[in-house]
Amino acid sequence: MPQSETVTACLIIIGNEILSGRTQDTNLAHLSVVLNELGVRMTEARVIPDVEQTIVDTVNHCRARFDYVFTTGGIGPTHDDITADSIARAFGIEVEEHPEVAALIRKREAPPQVMASRLRMARIPVGATLIENPTGGPPGFQVENVFVMAGVPMVMQAMASTFDRAKLPGGKPVRSRTVGAFLGESEVADDLAAIQNDFPEIDLGSYPFYRASGYGTNLVMRGTDEDQLEAMLVRVSRMITDRGKIAHPGGAPAEA
């Protein structure tokens, strides 16, 4: 697709626990799918440590290069939650206790010291728009094209469920077709290159798999034009059957 039509996004995953390997990130895959339905293409992701200068530099670099930037992680109540302050510094703005968020947090009673810690989650950069949190916890927030979200997947997913085309104007969603075959990548490489050449606007990827039942390749076509996708699917499927193999729509079955 022409690059000019593509609305791009970058996800910045903030968290030592992802970099250490202790925690497996799942937010990237989830957010990519949500955004795609809104016509926004995940174009890059970065995993960075809980270091203020790194957050500031990464956010400033990415918000100038992508239409939207999302962050996950570091908006809780403890000393290692430095995302709100880092985002404010990146934009050169102040952080203040947001009255609406503070009121939400105060609804649940707590001893003074605990409440003071919880109120850290009401510290939001001045002028930010809130991102609703359907779990009932404190919201995320948006400053210009940067969306700051929780790192806990359940909470991040709840926040992402509130996105729509009004909040995130996008382009056309990418659609895909997948077909699998018990054929090695090398057996189809030439034909794939020729087919890709005939459909320059559709991205044709080949993904090998290895199973007890045999090895093979899943072929994934991605693009915004459904007619071209269907035409390419026919070509790829025929290429498989011409080799005397079965073309498995949706990808090769887990057990053959």
Place this chain on the structure above:
Amino acid sequence: MPQSETVTACLIIIGNEILSGRTQDTNLAHLSVVLNELGVRMTEARVIPDVEQTIVDTVNHCRARFDYVFTTGGIGPTHDDITADSIARAFGIEVEEHPEVAALIRKREAPPQVMASRLRMARIPVGATLIENPTGGPPGFQVENVFVMAGVPMVMQAMASTFDRAKLPGGKPVRSRTVGAFLGESEVADDLAAIQNDFPEIDLGSYPFYRASGYGTNLVMRGTDEDQLEAMLVRVSRMITDRGKIAHPGGAPAEA
């Protein structure tokens, strides 16, 4: 820890299929753990699309900033496997058929056209060192401080299993202690900040969890000094028991 003692690494995950959300990356978490045992700290990760200029720019940016750079993905036999050429371009060197790798590939017989495609995997930047592939497939390769590996997790893990301190001189491994409690983050935030303050060389992270049995927080201490880790663990555990809660070594149990 003083930054000067830290040997750093960056992982560049090359693959549209990760960015689209179709495939869940697991290579980051695996490689982080392997490298840590060698005293190499995963300091950043990036997920980028299969676009040559993006690969070239990202590799050149990262190899100047980190002690080691690893890439995963894009070294197969098809048209969308452009990593070897992109790495060569980043270094301004040529790609040639590597005789040793070509001989390995030729051991498994195939029709001429299939063999020609498979031999694409023998195209290695001139002067690169091979990274052994214990699965028997084609190897990865190393150019200066950049290590180019397969994207399929089974193959990537096999390649990573060949790393040792001779190939990747590192510093001290990071060790960790974890203790969990059914206490909210806000209930311990103040004490955690004080404890962190007393142990500036140990990184203290707090990770909330939500379960049917209740919510709580896992506290993870990470650093290279075992004595300090033990001393910090005692402080954190006492902080939990002082609140009349049980300190769960290793993290709160899945079912309480």
